[in-house]
Amino acid sequence: MSRRSRARALRAPGRWALVAAAAALTLSGCTYADREPGLFGTTAPSESPTPVPSPPAVLPRAVSAALPVAGDRTWTTAEGRQVSVRFAVNAIRRIAPATVLVAGATVLDWSVTVLGAPGYAAGSPLPTDIDLGLTRGESGELALDLVDPVGRRVYRPLSQQDRDQGPHCLCTSLWLAQQRLVVGETQLLQVAYPALPASVDAVDLQLPTAASFSHVPVTAAGQAPTARGRADLTRPAPVVRPATRPHAYRPAGSRSDTLAVRVDRVVALPTSTSLEWTVRSMAAQDLLPLAYGPPLAADLPLRIDVRPTAPADGARLRAAGLPAGDRSRVRWSSVPPSGGRDTAYACLCSDVWLHGDVLRRTGGVLHLTATFAALPVGTRRVDVSLPGVAPFTDVPVGTAEDAATRLGPPAAGEVGIWTYDQVDPPPGRTVAEWPTPLPAAGQLPGYDASVGDLVAWPS
Numbered sequence: 332m333s334r335r336s337r338a339r340a341l342r343a344p345g346r347w348a349l350v351a352a353a354a355a356l357t358l359s360g361c362t363y364a365d366r367e368p369g370l371f372g373t374t375a376p377s378e379s380p381t382p383v384p385s386p387p388a389v390l391p392r393a394v395s396a397a398l399p400v401a402g403d404r405t406w407t408t409a410e411g412r413q414v415s416v417r418f419a420v421n422a423i424r425r426i427a428p429a430t431v432l433v434a435g436a437t438v439l440d441w442s443v444t445v446l447g448a449p450g451y452a453a454g455s456p457l458p459t460d461i462d463l464g465l466t467r468g469e470s471g472e473l474a475l476d477l478v479d480p481v482g483r484r485v486y487r488p489l490s491q492q493d494r495d496q497g498p499h500c501l502c503t504s505l506w507l508a509q510q511r512l513v514v515g516e517t518q519l520l521q522v523a524y525p526a527l528p529a530s531v532d533a534v535d536l537q538l539p540t541a542a543s544f545s546h547v548p549v550t551a552a553g554q555a556p557t558a559r560g561r562a563d564l565t566r567p568a569p570v571v572r573p574a575t576r577p578h579a580y581r582p583a584g585s586r587s588d589t590l591a592v593r594v595d596r597v598v599a600l601p602t603s604t605s606l607e608w609t610v611r612s613m614a615a616q617d618l619l620p621l622a623y624g625p626p627l628a629a630d631l632p633l634r635i636d637v638r639p640t641a642p643a644d645g646a647r648l649r650a651a652g653l654p655a656g657d658r659s660r661v662r663w664s665s666v667p668p669s670g671g672r673d674t675a676y677a678c679l680c681s682d683v684w685l686h687g688d689v690l691r692r693t694g695g696v697l698h699l700t701a702t703f704a705a706l707p708v709g710t711r712r713v714d715v716s717l718p719g720v721a722p723f724t725d726v727p728v729g730t731a732e733d734a735a736t737r738l739g740p741p742a743a744g745e746v747g748i749w750t751y752d753q754v755d756p757p758p759g760r761t762v763a764e765w766p767t768p769l770p771a772a773g774q775l776p777g778y779d780a781s782v783g784d785l786v787a788w789p790s
Contacts, residue, residue, distance in 0.1 A: 421440040424438045437523065557742050559739045601705065
């Protein structure tokens with residue numbers, strides 16, 4: 332184990348209690364077949380969910396002529412339930428300030444739709460242990476960030492540290508949403524962020540489990556985007572084959588391959604690049620070395636305060652044909668430091684501790700994602716390298732959809748307001764309730780704003 336690994340382990344007592352039993356499968360806009368050629372030919376074992384004995388309820392389809400959808404991604408949980416869900420971005424709206432002395436805010440409207448789960452019929456409620464994989468492992472903070480690529484700024488959810496209420500974001504409760512998942516049903520959710528500059532008319536949305544959403548319009552206070560067509564959020568997810576065959580990883584001193592790694596896809600945004608990749612355990616793994624070393628992570632200097640403390644930042648990208656030295660590292664952003672450090676950085680990538688426990692069993696599958704700087708204009712193929720793994724060459728590059736093209740023009744409309752209550756947190760809402768109420772501006776001074784700068788590499 333490296334010096335960095337030992338130091339991090341000592342700094343993280345009890346961390347295993349925070350690691351979810353699920354592995355977050357980072358499927359973005361597609362699902363991948365269970366069986367792939369080569370090293371991925373063995374299907375991973377999973378628990379058999381118990382079917383719900385009660386008859387399914389009759390639910391309205393998650394189709395709406397009014398609900399705007401700027402883009403969506405599909406994802407499959409890995410806590411043994413194999414629940415297929417669709418995340419969708421519905422709007423980004425501004426909240427006007429309550430007074431001239433109080434800044435306004437920005438609200439992300441998003442939704443989760445359960446597409447299906449083995450053993451559960453349409454209309455069946457799911458078990459309460461479902462994990463949607465959208466939190467940061469150590470803090471429980473919602474890991475959805477708004478990125479202003481022009482101003483090179485990253486906006487994180489408004490957070491409350493009041494001891495009486497407990498730490499929470501100014502948002503509808505993800506925990507409650509996970510308790511109330513029903514097959515075939517859509518929940519509309521919200522999260523509030525610091526106010527964006529008036530000059531910002533669109534942002535990218537960074538997820539910990541999938542490729543970023545590109546160029547999501549920001550509507551003015553008192554307005555919301557309209558729908559360009561009927562939104563069917565329950566439609567099946569398309570099946571897409573991974574971009575590469577798997578390559579083996581064999582640790583130094585080992586006599587056999589322990590992991591198989593593949594690139595699922597590379598997606599080019601005008602302002603960044605998203606990488607989705609998958610790791611399968613060929614034998615039960617000790618997660619501690621993997622969390623801080625090859626092939627998942629790079630070797631960061633010990634003096635650097637990073638979040639999450641085990642970022643999946645090991646991948647490097649290079650446009651095909653460029654010199655070997657022109658490799659792009661995973662993107663980072665500055666965050667408020669802690670523990671007496673001078674600087675701190677957050678990785679725009681997956682958290683190994685939150686998602687990696689699945690690798691402790693043979694056949695466990697871990698899906699990861701990371702964000703890089705934009706590729707040169709016109710790049711069609713890239714080379715992807717990971718520590719200790721043979722490079723992936725000539726990987727095709729896809730193009731991200733412009734979210735603005737999915738939305739109709741904004742329209743004015745009166746909506747209600749809500750105030751966060753720790754005893755009765757705001758729940759998810761139905762599709763029929765769009766446009767949903769917004770957080771009351773008067774509570775904004777009680778929440779802390781976190782805005783960081785985009786950086787290429789912590790130093």
